[in-house]
Amino acid sequence: MTRVLLAALVATAGVASGLQQTPIFTTRAEVVAVDVAVREGKRPVAGLMANDFEVLDNGVRQVVTTATRGEIPLDVTLIVDVSNSMGAPDLELFMRAESAGDAWLTEGIRAIGALMRRADRLDIIAAASRFRRVERVDGQLRVAPPGNDEKSGHTSLFDAVIASLILPTPPGRRRLVVVLSDGLDTTSNIPFPIRSEVLDRSDAVVQFIVLGKKPGLGGPALGTSCNPQSRSSDAALIQMVCGERAWVFRNFAARTAGSVVFSVTARDFVPALREGLEEFRSRYVLTYVPSGVSLSGWHRIDVSVRGRKNYEVVARRGYWRH
């Protein structure tokens, strides 16, 4: 999978302090950075150089100037579904969960914190019908007090993901959005066409970790409703919404070159986080200065490894320039 980072006229890469590495962006031209996962079977492939890659930008072959792997600091946004169906009735509960020491959720947040490297940054967003940034104050999680709506347990999960994708990735960093949810979205409100536009224009990669027994079926109560064998007269509609949810996850992942892990249990949650993060770190970031292509509009990208057709190469489908 991949991400595209349009580092438009970035003033010398803001590589995080403490790291001795060559800046990957320059001020001289508009540089395109592309996240690329290369695997042989399930194993990531290491040791590739810039000239091992072939990149087509709108069908025009480009000169890959750098291929960096595992060195660029990460901005990880963890979106945690704190709606009723997750067992966390509101943001207030989420806020207090850590001090009470009773939440697998908190364990997960600690785990992902432990997986961060020195120059990495972790941002947590609590999502219910509203989504709010969670702050850490004196070791406690703090979030804006919930309004009435949070108490009623709705979830605008997909909107929260889209909003997080709008946030910019600082120069010299890569951005991963990890979404932890049971998949039950009830109040997302961003119309489909503009949702797709954000997915295509963002430079972040989305990884979903979907808790539950069946793919995309939501929490226990709705899981029952989503049974395709239901004899209800509305069975077709039930199937539609269940299928739609799974489709949305896959669509988000495909458009951002991310991934979806379904049916994750509480026990598997932290390993899934770790695996996702390691996979993201194992990717290459290719950079090139586009040439021979128009400056504006949609740019389709095709990435391959020269002479290695057995490698699976996953990259974002393209990027937008205005």
Add this chain to the structure above:
Amino acid sequence: MSFRRPTAIVTAIAAACVTVPRAAATPQLQSASALFESYRTGDHAAVLTNLRLIRDWAAFVRDVERRKESWSPTHGAVFLLEAAAFALPPNRAMPFAISVRLQALGEDLAVRSATSGSFLADWYHAAIALQEGRAVGFDELPSGWGQALQPFVERMLERFPSDPVARMAAARAQESRFFGWLGAGNLHARNPQPTSPWEARALPAARRLMLACSSEFENLMSLPQVGVEARVRAGFWRLMADDSEGAARLLQIAATEARVAADRWHEYLSHLFLGHARVTADDREGAAHSYRSALQAWPAADSARAPLAAVLFGSGKREEAVTVVSSMLASTAQGRDPWVWFPFGDYRFWSERLERLRAQLR
């Protein structure tokens, strides 16, 4: 494998959140009749505190069934409505079926009270709000919200055939199945193209039903008190049925009507849905304008802020989009979001309608 649920925390927080009135500092479990007597004398707070202690609601219902004939019908009707409200969040201490049964027993008493048509109509209005509030939590919608509301509203309409509140509730009972099965958000934000063969079969049927739903509301647009809401809902279902032009026509009028009536709730919703209609029509500037107008009417809502940010971002106005998202993530705004409450109809009036009933008992 099931997840470890922080039940203990939920309980602890719920307990901490309960405001116990001083008069009821030492609650004791009491029979339904004893609680009713306290209620009749006006000690509402103490009764509510004691109701919270009830664990065996089935036994409580049996007790009510045995005793209610001796109660004052007016007081009994309101008392049972208050008890039925324990199905509402954040308490949620009562199964759906028990709440419906208590409400039905209360309805018997309300009808018998016959002190005035006004009391009975007020009781029905409060009960409608309660009934729609029970559905909060989308996973419960399929469990019988609309199905339970429909016969109840029909009984009210037999007594008050031209009551606009009841007529709107009847139309909302019809629409509830869509919210239930599809989820309001998924319905709107979904892929307009079928993603599977069975979905291809289901979509046209669903759209026909949504148009029928819109027509139900269009028939109510001239009614006093509920006309603006009817027009907003008619526009919403036109939009859902892929008739964005028809939706925009209705919603533009609704926005004007709502502004004239100083009804900011429906002004917000009109502009919000109008924004969606304009996205469908590929008018991004118009959509952004509509979302901003929605936020002028109801600044605390996020449901227009998120699509506004997305439209701006998609139009290349990245900095503006980031500003909108950043302010949303840091917001401490409180209060209701009309979109989130949209599927739940008159539930937003529950507290004031109950208070109106209580006032009639004094």
